[in-house]
Amino acid sequence: MTIRTEPMTVNVGPQHPSTHGVFRVRITFDGEDIVEVEPVFGYLHRGTEKLAEERNYVQVVTLTDRLDYTSSMINNQAYCIAVERLLGVEPPPRAKYLRTLTAELQRIAAHLIAVGFFVQELGAFGTPLMYAFRSRERILELFEMLCGARITVSYMRPGGVFADAPREFWPALDRFLEDFEVEFAEMEQLLLENEILMIRTRGVSPIPPEVAVNNSVSGPVLRASGVNWDWRKQDPYDAYDQVEFDVPVGSHWDNYDRFWVRIQEVHQSLRIIRQCIEQIEPGPARLELPLVLRPDPGREAYGRVEASKGELAFYLVSDGGIAPYRCKIRSPSLINLTIIEELLVGWKLADMIVSLGSIDINMGEVDR
């Protein structure tokens, strides 16, 4: 005997503990299987692009902190690179190294959140997430030393960073690296080969490379789909052409690979940080630029970086005024969500939250 079922539509979010903010998705289920998915955006829309048109070029830096608030440093970096391209200037070498170093620290912090919540959503409540937060806290303390803020850092400026690192920063960074090695190894031992985690995520929601590319997916999600593409390698900015690192690439394209790629990227970030500490030399940390910047009218620049979620780019157009005429933000979180249908349709309710966690969205960046 077969039991006839009727499709049922369920609203997940915008108030849901595991949607990483105010994300709402309307899902139609047939029994336990997902048959239709419709994401609904806009609950955190603040009009950042419009606000940027009302502020001068330096002030816009503070707006970028509030996009993906788990990786503010990298947002600062993307914006500053776009402004520097617009002006046709280059920051001094020390500034480049400081930016690379802080961006990699931020990448570790962001990936720790991604991995921590991913495991939390699998049902490992509390412990692994607290392990991740313990280490992240140390990184935020380092940021506090640099600029006084922990989340909304605004540390970088067009032409460099706002101030050189204080003397006590360097020994604190060494201590962090020493401790983090142990802490992260502990976390890896807990998670990487964990049988429950493997069973729940291996082979779930694979995204083939050609689908990922057609959907403009970028970052760890693209690399987990087997595409070797990292803007730090393909279009090196700041000091990335001076350091050596590998690009981890997934081979199964599934939820486990998306988790695994982030774990491996943390190791590569540590490698980059060590090389930065070795190579950095004394010198100015900021280019002397006028307080109010006026790029030539008609100029435009597309400044992009490899952010923790993917390709983050600022497309700036100048009309000769003190504020950008247009400031488009290419946000990786929003565009990575394009694959939500391929990711969820045909899979079970129980995998839905995990798959969503595996693309690691941040609503501040999705809605802007």
Next chain:
Amino acid sequence: MAVREWAGQELSEALRRELPEAVEGFDETAAWVNPSQVGAAAIFLRDEPSLDFRFLNSITAIDYVEYFDVVYHLTSLKQQWCAVFKTRLYGRQDLSLPSVYQVWKGADYQEREIWDLMGVYFEGHPNMKRIMLWEGFEGHPLRKDFL
């Protein structure tokens, strides 16, 4: 090894060979495409092996009051190069462009966002509605005359 950026002239010549009616000109960084030909140009840019632009980075619209520019940033992951093409729409009422959703699905949310915030409609998009704001909202807030 850095990606190569196509000059506007280079791209416009490559397009002109196959689609002479689509190209309107070029500037330093971008080729200019006739608005009605965006769909054909997109298919050609993606499928022609000597171009191979399979990855759509971003779509942007800019309001210049008398006209709107729509900018497409493309990348070929295989050939490791990037290119930009632009198109210009005159006027402020009933603006529309062919959608590239069927060519690059990554255009989905970005085209909806441009409709929502800039008021440029994309013909042929299967789900063309507002994305950030609610249905029934009046006006397009990223336009220069919206305050």
